[in-house]
Amino acid sequence: MRNGTARLWKKIGLIGPSMLVLVACEGFLAFVYVFIVFFAGVFVATNPEASHLKTSGNEAITRSADWTYLGAAAHLTGAADTNWRSDVELHNASHEAATVTIELLDHGKNNSSPESAEFFLGPRRSLLLSDVLATSFTDTEKAALRLRTTGGAVMATDRTYNLLDEDNTLGLPPGATFGQYIPLQNMRSAFSNIDEGRLIGLTHDETARTNLGLVNLTPIETRVRTELFLADGTALGTFQTRLEPYEYRQINRVFERATSAPVADGYLVVSGLTEGGSCLAHASVVDSVTGDPVFVPAVRMTTPAGQTPPVIVIVASAHVSGAAGTNWRTDLEIHNPNDTPVDFAVELLELNSNNLSPRTETGTLAGQSAVRYEDVLQDLFGFDGAAALRIVPDGGRLIATSRTFNQLTAGNPHGLPPGASFGQFIPGVEPSAAITPDSEGRMVHLAYDPTGERGFRTNLVLVNATADRTPVRVELFSADATPLGTIDFNLRAFEYKQINNVFSRVTDQAVQDGYAVVRVRKDEGAAFALASVVDNLTGDPVGMMATIVRTADAAAMVDNVSGLMGIMGGVGVERPVSIEGLIGELQQIGVDGLVDIAADAYPPGVATEEGGVITADFGSGTRFDNVTLAGSSTLDFSGLVVDESGVRGEIVEVFDGYTVNGEAPPIDGVQVSVDLEARNDGTIAGTIGLSESPMRKSTGATLTGAVGIDTGICLTYPISGEITFTSPDGEVITVTFGPDCDGSFTTDIEPAWDWEYRFQSPMTDWAQVYVASSHNARVFRDVADYWIPNTGGTEFYGRENPGDTPAGIITYRFPFANPTTAARIRTDTATFNFESSKGHNYLLASADGVDWVLLNEVPPPENPGDPPRNGYFDGILPPGAIGTTEIWIRVELYAYGTATANGFTNTAQHARFWESGARDTFILEVACVDGNCIE
Numbered sequence: 001m002r003n004g005t006a007r008l009w010k011k012i013g014l015i016g017p018s019m020l021v022l023v024a025c026e027g028f029l030a031f032v033y034v035f036i037v038f039f040a041g042v043f044v045a046t047n048p049e050a051s052h053l054k055t056s057g058n059e060a061i062t063r064s065a066d067w068t069y070l071g072a073a074a075h076l077t078g079a080a081d082t083n084w085r086s087d088v089e090l091h092n093a094s095h096e097a098a099t100v101t102i103e104l105l106d107h108g109k110n111n112s113s114p115e116s117a118e119f120f121l122g123p124r125r126s127l128l129l130s131d132v133l134a135t136s137f138t139d140t141e142k143a144a145l146r147l148r149t150t151g152g153a154v155m156a157t158d159r160t161y162n163l164l165d166e167d168n169t170l171g172l173p174p175g176a177t178f179g180q181y182i183p184l185q186n187m188r189s190a191f192s193n194i195d196e197g198r199l200i201g202l203t204h205d206e207t208a209r210t211n212l213g214l215v216n217l218t219p220i221e222t223r224v225r226t227e228l229f230l231a232d233g234t235a236l237g238t239f240q241t242r243l244e245p246y247e248y249r250q251i252n253r254v255f256e257r258a259t260s261a262p263v264a265d266g267y268l269v270v271s272g273l274t275e276g277g278s279c280l281a282h283a284s285v286v287d288s289v290t291g292d293p294v295f296v297p298a299v300r301m302t303t304p305a306g307q308t309p310p311v312i313v314i315v316a317s318a319h320v321s322g323a324a325g326t327n328w329r330t331d332l333e334i335h336n337p338n339d340t341p342v343d344f345a346v347e348l349l350e351l352n353s354n355n356l357s358p359r360t361e362t363g364t365l366a367g368q369s370a371v372r373y374e375d376v377l378q379d380l381f382g383f384d385g386a387a388a389l390r391i392v393p394d395g396g397r398l399i400a401t402s403r404t405f406n407q408l409t410a411g412n413p414h415g416l417p418p419g420a421s422f423g424q425f426i427p428g429v430e431p432s433a434a435i436t437p438d439s440e441g442r443m444v445h446l447a448y449d450p451t452g453e454r455g456f457r458t459n460l461v462l463v464n465a466t467a468d469r470t471p472v473r474v475e476l477f478s479a480d481a482t483p484l485g486t487i488d489f490n491l492r493a494f495e496y497k498q499i500n501n502v503f504s505r506v507t508d509q510a511v512q513d514g515y516a517v518v519r520v521r522k523d524e525g526a527a528f529a530l531a532s533v534v535d536n537l538t539g540d541p542v543g544m545m546a547t548i549v550r551t552a553d554a555a556a557m558v559d560n561v562s563g564l565m566g567i568m569g570g571v572g573v574e575r576p577v578s579i580e581g582l583i584g585e586l587q588q589i590g591v592d593g594l595v596d597i598a599a600d601a602y603p604p605g606v607a608t609e610e611g612g613v614i615t616a617d618f619g620s621g622t623r624f625d626n627v628t629l630a631g632s633s634t635l636d637f638s639g640l641v642v643d644e645s646g647v648r649g650e651i652v653e654v655f656d657g658y659t660v661n662g663e664a665p666p667i668d669g670v671q672v673s674v675d676l677e678a679r680n681d682g683t684i685a686g687t688i689g690l691s692e693s694p695m696r697k698s699t700g701a702t703l704t705g706a707v708g709i710d711t712g713i714c715l716t717y718p719i720s721g722e723i724t725f726t727s728p729d730g731e732v733i734t735v736t737f738g739p740d741c742d743g744s745f746t747t748d749i750e751p752a753w754d755w756e757y758r759f760q761s762p763m764t765d766w767a768q769v770y771v772a773s774s775h776n777a778r779v780f781r782d783v784a785d786y787w788i789p790n791t792g793g794t795e796f797y798g799r800e801n802p803g804d805t806p807a808g809i810i811t812y813r814f815p816f817a818n819p820t821t822a823a824r825i826r827t828d829t830a831t832f833n834f835e836s837s838k839g840h841n842y843l844l845a846s847a848d849g850v851d852w853v854l855l856n857e858v859p860p861p862e863n864p865g866d867p868p869r870n871g872y873f874d875g876i877l878p879p880g881a882i883g884t885t886e887i888w889i890r891v892e893l894y895a896y897g898t899a900t901a902n903g904f905t906n907t908a909q910h911a912r913f914w915e916s917g918a919r920d921t922f923i924l925e926v927a928c929v930d931g932n933c934i935e
Helices: 002-011 016-023 027-031 035-046 134-135 376-380 552-569 579-600
Strands: 070-076 083-092 098-106 116-122 125-131 144-152 154-163 177-185 198-202 206-216 220-229 235-245 247-252 263-272 279-287 291-296 312-322 327-336 344-352 359-365 369-372 383-393 398-405 421-427 441-449 454-463 468-478 483-491 495-499 511-520 527-535 541-547 547-550 607-612 613-624 628-634 640-643 646-658 669-678 684-692 702-710 720-726 733-736 746-748 754-757 771-775 776-779 785-789 809-815 818-826 835-846 854-860 873-876 886-896 912-913 922-928
Touching: 002 495, 016 541, 027 327, 027 369, 035 327, 070 206, 070 279, 070 776, 083 098, 098 134, 098 154, 098 263, 098 541, 116 125, 116 527, 125 134, 125 441, 134 144, 134 376, 144 198, 144 247, 154 291, 154 441, 154 541, 177 279, 177 291, 177 421, 177 527, 177 541, 198 279, 198 327, 198 369, 198 376, 198 454, 206 220, 206 263, 206 327, 206 809, 235 247, 235 669, 235 785, 247 511, 263 279, 263 369, 279 552, 291 495, 291 720, 312 398, 312 421, 312 454, 312 495, 312 527, 327 344, 327 359, 327 376, 327 383, 359 369, 369 376, 376 383, 398 541, 441 527, 441 541, 454 468, 454 483, 454 511, 483 495, 579 607, 579 640, 579 646, 579 669, 579 684, 607 702, 640 912, 646 684, 684 776, 702 733, 754 873, 771 776, 818 886, 854 873
Parallel strands: 421 541, 441 454
Antiparallel strands: 070 083, 070 144, 070 177, 083 125, 083 154, 098 116, 098 144, 154 177, 198 263, 206 247, 206 279, 220 235, 220 263, 279 291, 312 327, 312 383, 327 369, 327 398, 344 359, 344 383, 398 421, 441 511, 441 547, 454 495, 454 527, 468 483, 468 511, 527 541, 607 613, 613 628, 628 646, 640 646, 646 669, 669 684, 684 702, 702 720, 720 733, 733 746, 754 922, 771 809, 776 785, 785 912, 809 886, 818 873, 818 922, 835 854, 835 886
């Protein structure tokens, strides 16, 4: 996360001494500087160059500098003649190429120096790694996997399954499978020594066994405590596990550690015993007859007292006979992790129905207990069919999970013993996991065999999360991003819809590896999506919730703030840390300790410290974190007071001639004002304010505001307040925080311009309004929309000497009533480099359409196959392009190489629009005399 944070600071020139300290301190300074970094996020959000597709905090996605984890993979023979294999699917959800590194966290070992493998992923492409441990690594039977990417935004799934051979004891066809879906997880799912994880809905008797998996995410030896309980809260026992650095450990038949009696329904509580440790945990519940596993991830307990408990949605459940002799049932598990009873209601959201007034049953669950509703649709509602469920708690947070399975009866078509089962885990999800207008849901690792006699089929589930009609679009693709078709739905209030064999709606050809993109097409709309991939030979399903991927401005905003507001849990650290933990750490080291850490963070010979003031002199240029810093600064802690009652006072940073890569920051200094009280019960309350330094205000920018903190209400996020930044050109950005304890905020941007024009897809009529002419250029559509040259050449030496390569020229003309005084343009001219074709682009501006000023030149990437150059330009037009009643913009696209004669000219592009990452591809903002551009 450090590198990602650094990039944000660079964006607005605030990667100064405070950033150096931020990287090193990993604590209180990270906490108080969250708002500076946050504003970097605001600026990045207005810059489409940074608008990669990012995930929200609800699902994991691999980004540069972030580690994510697949909790288990296998290639071994297990108990009861099981034969375990794991297939991993990688999917690049962005429009940038990505290189994914997977590291092997081998079972039972210190993995400080793990084996690794690298994989290249093109934009929006998928890659299936079949039997990943055997094909990508050497000599390992079971392991966890750790992933990181360079470029792009990568999703990953893991299907671990029992692969039946010719001599299987079940008498099923060879190649049949029973499996489980293992989701990608990140640090937000991990538990440490200050919190815990809970695993519910577990069984250990003659019908099933439960295995426990633990993954140490840190480079230190870590101890984990596991407490075992019956559903009614009866404690069965406790044991400890010592994990080596980065060790993965599987503990088979975990309940046998505490009891020899059968456990029909139980749960586990896992917690860390080592300061600085951080772990993931999961359970695998394995059917004793079929060997079918169900993966149950631990739920990290982070909801503080006082927060309104969220609604929980189970997006699919059934009491129905299905295809191929299947007999579907759903068990619902609800757990109360509180010490006091919690009332709740369960609402039935029937298939293909308006569920504005659903059938409802109520209950009360004692503290620290769980209840299992076997065959819940019949047990609670006497209902035959399929439905989603909403659990509405009153008085405390609940956890809910479900298992939907094929319950085999005598004479079943598989010839298996009655009572055997195979099924899928469907988690309870909160409203924050829904797809909204500024996001999309992606589901990968999908398949379709039109014969139904082998392979797999994919069923899709959609649930409207609102009380209003919500239009939803589903787009289906093959692994190489080839569009297969689009299906539109208009969901009624809280409607549950299941689309069986969804690929059959768009193709009659087999789909070996595909993916789906789900979008909500209405403001204020929200919907859940789940894909269920069913083995045609066994009827065994594997269910996966859609990964939520933010689009356009929301991509950068949400991603930055999920990382940023995670600062409230410690930026730069390898595990989440609470506000209370940060303040406690500061109280231990005191101001002097903080200053010592801060001084040590600077490059050698740069900083000196006296009286709590650190002076840094970067001279004419000091290289740090891949940037060049120049000038000097002071970081003053002398106004900060720390004692047992809390933290109060100011930290002031002042820049003097300070630049980052030659560019000055928008403000000349920063003052952080802290007034936080440590209450007797250990909670922290007060305010944190932020402003430009009172010592310098030469840039014309202002930064003011404060946020409220109360960890008795919310442990990790602000609960009130606002911060306002006014740029030198008058743009005002105001961010307001709310009380919902989810890091959410609202953003209000007041532009300083008199007139603006913008478009997304260049294919639309609106994008053609100001196109004065085009020559040798057209708008092209495949997986994206963009301008390209009609024809290219074989050689290109530059704009003044283009060889035989003609330019594709797009010329925009903007007329105004009064002369222009200033203007800003934001657009992209992307180039690619392939063996047979590459691009070279130019962006120019003019005040009269005759004399042109070069704004940007975008050569091709250095090597064939390198990620494309986005060529994004965001800048103020120079004097030669303003001052008249016209503004002209000219884009020149050159494509050249051996394949351009055959029409392969899309290596030179302008205004590239990806609907999956919908954003403005052209923006012009203009100020005019008397503030009036258009009379």
